[in-house]
Amino acid sequence: MTSESKTEAAAIREEAPPRPKKRDVHGWVVLDKPVGMTSTHAVSVVKRAFSAKKAGHAGTLDPLASGLLPIALGEATKTVPFVMDGRKAYQFTVAWGSQTDTDDTEGRVIATSETRPDEAAIRALLPRFTGTILQTPPKFSAIKIAGERAYDLARDGEEVALEARPVEIDSLVIVSHDGATTTFEAECGKGTYVRAIARDLGQALGCLGHVAHLRRTRVGPFSVADGVGVETLRESPDEALAALRPVKSALTLIPEIVIHRDAAARIKRGQSALLRGAEAPVALQAAYATCAGTLVATGSVENGEFVPHRVFNL
CATH class of the missing domain: 3.30.2350.10 (Pseudouridine synthase)
Known part of the structure; x- marks a missing residue:
């Protein structure tokens, strides 16, 4: 770098606003x-x-x-x-008549159909897609196969075979239907793929389908x-x-346990603490402890003791 270039670079650095301190x-x-x-x-x-x-x-x-x-x-x-x-909620629109390799509008069309479903036929199928069902994830997904992401393998042209797994769909209802598309609202558990719902609905109806629009409206609390x-x-x-x-x-869906200062001190050292009081729980799979309104730890309750899993420095 010439002396002029060095001078110019130094001037630029001086003029640039300093990065805010983390x-x-x-x-x-x-x-x-x-x-x-x-x-x-x-x-x-x-x-x-x-x-x-x-x-x-x-x-x-x-x-x-x-x-x-x-x-x-x-x-x-x-x-x-x-x-x-936590549970999740989505609103999504399925476009009927074509299936894509990604099960949404980003992928290439791999099959088409002239058939379009009527609302009654769709509604009749919905019970098959609620409750605990077996669902095969899209091959363009973040699931790992032998340490590699499925979508990376699929993009490289490799054959991706994912096994069906149980997922929970609490509800699946029709919001609107115009013949070419149908908009749904779904509430479901962890690991559910909306794109797979669209793909499987389309195949079951004999008309094929993919997600044209997707919006997540709730995540846990x-x-x-x-x-x-x-x-x-x-x-x-x-x-x-x-x-x-x-x-x-983030913890409003599990019980809160209010503890005194001595118990908080023990928990912050990673030790369990005996819970006092007539209303103190004896066993809980998950809970969080607070002291004077401040979050102390998440953990479990075993034999009347709070056992910390993660301690907070707040």
Whole structure:
């Protein structure tokens, strides 16, 4: 580099605004992700908006999908499994008459049909797609096969064979139907693929189908009312700060146990603590402990003792 180039580069560095210093931020941001954004990019947007040191998301949302993507900052990352294991709700539209290799509009068409289903025929099939059912995930999915993601293998042209597995679909109802497309609302458990529902419905109806539109409206304890948009985070620091939810907001679906200071001190050292009081539980598979309103730990209750699994530094 010449002396002139070095001088110019130094001038640019001096003019560029300094990067904000990363800081400890703890809590949840329930991002209302737009279509076209990857989950990884969404995490970067939230992390940058809060200048946070640490962030992670609770369940991938495809780029072609919109809706809720809960993002954990700091100590909230320790509660991610509780959100990921929660029930989810979607609104999605199935376009009839063609099947794609990705089971959505991103893939190439691999089969077509001139048949279009009527609403009565669709409605008659829905009971087969509710409750605990066996579902084969799309080959373009994040499931690992011998350490490789299925979608990477599929993109490389390799044959991907995924086994059917049980999933829980609590409800599947028709919102609207116009002949060419049908819009549904679904509530389901972890591991359910909406794209697979569209694919399997289309095959069962003999008309084929794929997802044309997908929006996630609930994830665990978080609903659309909790969502915040990307532009709000980028343009309004005050509104962004107001959107930051407490770490324990991810834990509202499991019991809270209020403990005293001595018990909190033991738990923070990784030791179990005896729970006192007539109403104290004897056994719980999952619970969280708080002291003076502050989250101390998540864990279980065994023989009347709180056993910490994850301890928080808040």
